Amino acid sequence: MRHPLLEVRSLTTHFFTEDGIVRAVEDVSFEIYPGEILCLVGESGCGKSVTGLSILKLIPIPPGQIVRGEILFNGRDLLKLSEKEMEGVRGNEISMIFQEPMTSLNPVFTIGDQIMEAIQLHQKLNKRDARKKAIEMLDRVKIPSPEKRIDSYPHQLSGGMRQRAMIAMALSCQPKLLIADEPTTALDVTIQAEVLRLLREIQREMEMSVMLITHDLGVVSEVGDRVAVMYAGRIVEYGPIEDIFHEMRHPYTRGLLESIPQLEVKKTRLNAIPGQVPNPLNLPEGCKFHPRCPLRIEDCRREEPPLFEVKEGHYSRCLRWKECR
Amino acid sequence: MARFLFRRLLQLLFTLIGISILSWIIITQAPGSPIALTMDPKVSPKIIEQMEKNYDLDKPIYQQYFLWLKKLFTGKLYSFKDGRPVLEKIAERIWNTLLLNLVATLIIFSLAIPLGVFSARRPYSFLDNLGTFGAYLGLSIPGFWLAYLVILATVKLFGYPVLGLRSFVIEGLSTPEIVLDRIWHLLLPASIMAIHGIAGLSRYTRSSMLEVVRQDYIRTAKSKGLSEEVVYYKHALRNALLPIITLFGFLIPGLIGGSIIMESVFAWPGIGRLAYQAVLARDYPVVMTILTISAVLTLIGNFIADLLYGVADPRIRYQ
Numbered sequence: 258m259r260h261p262l263l264e265v266r267s268l269t270t271h272f273f274t275e276d277g278i279v280r281a282v283e284d285v286s287f288e289i290y291p292g293e294i295l296c297l298v299g300e301s302g303c304g305k306s307v308t309g310l311s312i313l314k315l316i317p318i319p320p321g322q323i324v325r326g327e328i329l330f331n332g333r334d335l336l337k338l339s340e341k342e343m344e345g346v347r348g349n350e351i352s353m354i355f356q357e358p359m360t361s362l363n364p365v366f367t368i369g370d371q372i373m374e375a376i377q378l379h380q381k382l383n384k385r386d387a388r389k390k391a392i393e394m395l396d397r398v399k400i401p402s403p404e405k406r407i408d409s410y411p412h413q414l415s416g417g418m419r420q421r422a423m424i425a426m427a428l429s430c431q432p433k434l435l436i437a438d439e440p441t442t443a444l445d446v447t448i449q450a451e452v453l454r455l456l457r458e459i460q461r462e463m464e465m466s467v468m469l470i471t472h473d474l475g476v477v478s479e480v481g482d483r484v485a486v487m488y489a490g491r492i493v494e495y496g497p498i499e500d501i502f503h504e505m506r507h508p509y510t511r512g513l514l515e516s517i518p519q520l521e522v523k524k525t526r527l528n529a530i531p532g533q534v535p536n537p538l539n540l541p542e543g544c545k546f547h548p549r550c551p552l553r554i555e556d557c558r559r560e561e562p563p564l565f566e567v568k569e570g571h572y573s574r575c576l577r578w579k580e581c582r
Numbered sequence: 583m584a585r586f587l588f589r590r591l592l593q594l595l596f597t598l599i600g601i602s603i604l605s606w607i608i609i610t611q612a613p614g615s616p617i618a619l620t621m622d623p624k625v626s627p628k629i630i631e632q633m634e635k636n637y638d639l640d641k642p643i644y645q646q647y648f649l650w651l652k653k654l655f656t657g658k659l660y661s662f663k664d665g666r667p668v669l670e671k672i673a674e675r676i677w678n679t680l681l682l683n684l685v686a687t688l689i690i691f692s693l694a695i696p697l698g699v700f701s702a703r704r705p706y707s708f709l710d711n712l713g714t715f716g717a718y719l720g721l722s723i724p725g726f727w728l729a730y731l732v733i734l735a736t737v738k739l740f741g742y743p744v745l746g747l748r749s750f751v752i753e754g755l756s757t758p759e760i761v762l763d764r765i766w767h768l769l770l771p772a773s774i775m776a777i778h779g780i781a782g783l784s785r786y787t788r789s790s791m792l793e794v795v796r797q798d799y800i801r802t803a804k805s806k807g808l809s810e811e812v813v814y815y816k817h818a819l820r821n822a823l824l825p826i827i828t829l830f831g832f833l834i835p836g837l838i839g840g841s842i843i844m845e846s847v848f849a850w851p852g853i854g855r856l857a858y859q860a861v862l863a864r865d866y867p868v869v870m871t872i873l874t875i876s877a878v879l880t881l882i883g884n885f886i887a888d889l890l891y892g893v894a895d896p897r898i899r900y901q
Contacts, residue, residue, distance in 0.1 A: 313805060315801060315804055315805060340810075341809075343807075344807045344808070344809055345807060346807070347804070347805055347806060347807035348805060348806035348807035348808075349807055352805065352806075353805040355798060355801070355802060355805075357798055360797060360798040360799060361798045361799055361801075361802045362799055362802065363799040363802070363803065363817050363821070364799070364821070364895075364896070364897055365820050365821055365824075365894070365895060365896060366817075366820075367896075374806060374808065375806040375807065378806070378807060378808065379807060410896040410897070412896070412897050423802075426802075426806070427805075
């Protein structure tokens with residue numbers, strides 16, 4: 258029996274704003290095994306980014322707060338660590354890359370400076386060795402002439418190059434887990450594919466686990482091992498990628514898959530899920546998806562369904578999962 | 583880069599000429615005349631005529647401007663008031679002003695920036711709110727009023743003189759005591775001059791920091807495991823200080839231009855007080871020369887600020 262690298266248990270993160278409590282993440286549990294890619298999928302505002310930031314305790318406090326839960330990393334609860342201990346985890350054992358490579362790098366420092374910073378901090382290398390290591394990392398993410406590029410400022414690089422530099426920075430200390438928050442969303446489609454391939458390649462080489470946050474099911478199908486689908490701060494379906502794509506057991510997942518445009522089928526209109534994402538300040542009672550659900554029954558309104566195990570390792574938060582396929 | 587420098591310097595020269603012409607018109611067309619102010623009504627018209635001739639006041643205004651310019655560059659410009667060379671009058675006071683303003687500026691920058699960063703780290707906390715209150719107080723209290731209060735208080739409480747460069751009676755004092763006396767006379771006006779600056783600059787730093795810490799690259803810096811100190815003082819402050827470079831443009835003329843009000847209140851023999859007295863006496867050569875020096879320094883300050891932007895922000899390139 259494999260032991261998970263990361264175990265998130267009942268994670269609940271709220272934001273206490275002037276307008277009320279935003280329940281961004283509610284009772285979310287999942288695990289990531291060594292060497293696998295877990296995809297966290299959902300629409301904007303479903304809580305997937307907050308989940309990622311919560312793991313590294315990077316949500317702004319206040320207004321945010323991790324209300325309860327456990328985040329076990331190699332058996333150690335990150336939520337119980339002090340800020341100082343967390344600094345030793347961030348960028349060292351768990352790294353993160355972000356959506357906007359344009360704004361995620363500091364404009365006044367060279368990319369070399371920014372990569373070397375993490376290396377010097379966690380690996381205690383001197384400046385010369387850190388620089389050598391940084392050039393090595395840039396080479397590894399396939400940036401051409403890395404010994405020159407290391408002295409470039411972020412604005413001198415293209416979007417794809419910047420994201421590669423971000424990846425080099427995040428991976429410079431050989432983390433065991435990489436949290437990638439929409440790493441390809443801001444890139445051109447061709448560059449997206451290159452960056453994804455690179456991530457997959459490095460992930461295999463380094464035997465690293467990846468938590469990939471995305472709204473793009475195309476990306477999920479390309480690199481994912483297992484998928485967690487989130488809706489309104491909850492996981493609604495969770496399982497291996499083949500099950501989710503071919504035997505989905507939640508109407509929201511089905512809606513998402515049906516709204517992918519298909520080239521082969523000529524259609525006049527794109528399928529869409531009716532209605533809108535609920536206001537996080539004012540979530541519906543019962544199942545959070547019921548107002549938009551084609552399968553809803555009276556019971557859905559009353560009580561929030563638990564996660565049903567539909568088969569081993571595949572879960573669905575739907576009362577009528579048997580009828581949904 | 584060389585082309586940029588050349589073009590910029592040429593621009594500055596034309597701006598300077600424009601400024602001097604405008605100031606000349608405003609100063610000479612202001613009501614009152616240098617002669618009417620100094621003369622007794624009983625003096626014969628002949629002497630007045632003679633004086634007007636000596637001061638070039640009988641010539642048309644544009645000729646007066648060029649004569650002033652010529653005299654300035656040949657060093658033959660004399661004060662209307664006491665007939666001494668203008669440059670000499672300015673030179674003997676410039677160090678006093680420079681010293682006072684340099685100390686005030688050092689106080690401002692060394693206190694305001696750490697204060698601003700401190701407030702930005704815990705916005706809307708009790709200490710931050712206290713800082714906001716203090717800043718409003720500092721900005722709204724008139725400097726001269728506070729200066730008078732402080733002078734009154736120190737003289738009454740300690741019975742120690744505060745006006746001028748130093749105490750009048752220094753005989754019998756040892757060298758360290760004389761040095762302390764000078765420092766005391768310098769620190770008091772400099773601190774009061776700095777209050778305004780500290781209040782303004784610390785707020786400026788705070789809002790600039792609050793803007794920067796919301797940026798994505800700050801989150802990236804934290805995600806690398808950097809401590810809060812490194813994130814704030816390295817990654818955030820460097821970006822937050824970029825807009826503050828503009829202040830350098832105003833700093834340099836301020837160093838020499840002096841503060842008319844504070845120098846008057848503290849009887850500090852500096853450029854500010856000289857300018858004030860010259861304006862009252864309609865001493866055109868002195869007023870115009872001081873104005874020109876201030877204009878030159880303002881332009882140089884702006885020029886240096888332009889260059890500093892390029893050093894501090896790699897995204898800026900000159901062409």
